[in-house]
Amino acid sequence: MLTPQLVVTHAGGEYPVHVEPGLLEALPQLVAHHLGSRPTTLIADSTVARLYLDWLRGGPSPWRPRESTCSDQPPGGWPDPLTFPAGEASKSRETWGMLTDQLLDHGLGREGGLVAMGGGVTGDLAGFVAATYLRGIPLVQVPTTLLAMLDSSVGGKVGVDTVHGKNLVGAFHPRWRS
Numbered sequence: 302m303l304t305p306q307l308v309v310t311h312a313g314g315e316y317p318v319h320v321e322p323g324l325l326e327a328l329p330q331l332v333a334h335h336l337g338s339r340p341t342t343l344i345a346d347s348t349v350a351r352l353y354l355d356w357l358r359g360g361p362s363p364w365r366p367r368e369s370t371c372s373d374q375p376p377g378g379w380p381d382p383l384t385f386p387a388g389e390a391s392k393s394r395e396t397w398g399m400l401t402d403q404l405l406d407h408g409l410g411r412e413g414g415l416v417a418m419g420g421g422v423t424g425d426l427a428g429f430v431a432a433t434y435l436r437g438i439p440l441v442q443v444p445t446t447l448l449a450m451l452d453s454s455v456g457g458k459v460g461v462d463t464v465h466g467k468n469l470v471g472a473f474h475p476r477w478r479s
């Protein structure tokens with residue numbers, strides 16, 4: 302289960318891709334396998350949060366933000382999953398700013414990591430947060446729509462829309478570890 306079915310190589314390194322039925326049940330172990338003891342925050346839109354977060358918290362392998370072994374652990378502990386309203390309209394610099402500020406409020410340090418759980422909007426938006434937060438922290442994409450599974454979660458393209466068009470501000474962030 303923890304052996305990636307695919308390894309994507311790119312100019313800056315490589316990252317694993319897991320494709321397997323039932324992986325959601327193993328999400329905490331999978332994230333721990335790849336991000337280790339990093340304090341890890343999950344970002345999901347409102348629909349995915351409603352569908353999965355209670356289940357993840359109370360499931361057979363409960364999602365619990367892990368305590369950090371790092372010296373910059375914030376006194377308030379690690380944030381609960383962060384959510385934003387579902388839909389393309391949230392793929393914006395405004396939502397990026399809100400999520401970034403919430404991570405800063407919680408004092409997530411460079412040793413932190415992010416999990417983007419959802420469709421392409423979540424992957425692009427949370428991925429852009431990961432690409433820019435403290436100049437970049439590791440990211441695990443957990444795609445929950447067909448489009449995100451087949452396309453947007455692989456390739457490292459992340460970003461947000463502007464009034465001038467879609468995906469006009471972004472980055473390449475195929476990064477799952479330091």
Ligand SMILES: NC(=O)c1ccc[n+]([C@@H]2O[C@H](COP(=O)([O-])OP(=O)(O)OC[C@H]3O[C@@H](n4cnc5c(N)ncnc54)[C@H](O)[C@@H]3O)[C@@H](O)[C@H]2O)c1
Binds near residue numbers: 389423453467
């Ligand atoms: N980065 C890339 O390379 C890349 C490639 C293609 C598309 N994209 C982007 O992807 C976005 C579109 O992605 P999308 O179609 O996944 O849209 P989306 O993320 O908005 O998801 C569509 C809807 O499905 C809901 N949803 C997600 N998972 C669900 C589940 N398991 N069950 C029920 N509902 C669920 C979401 O809450 C949302 O309301 C666009 O912003 C597009 O620009 C990016």
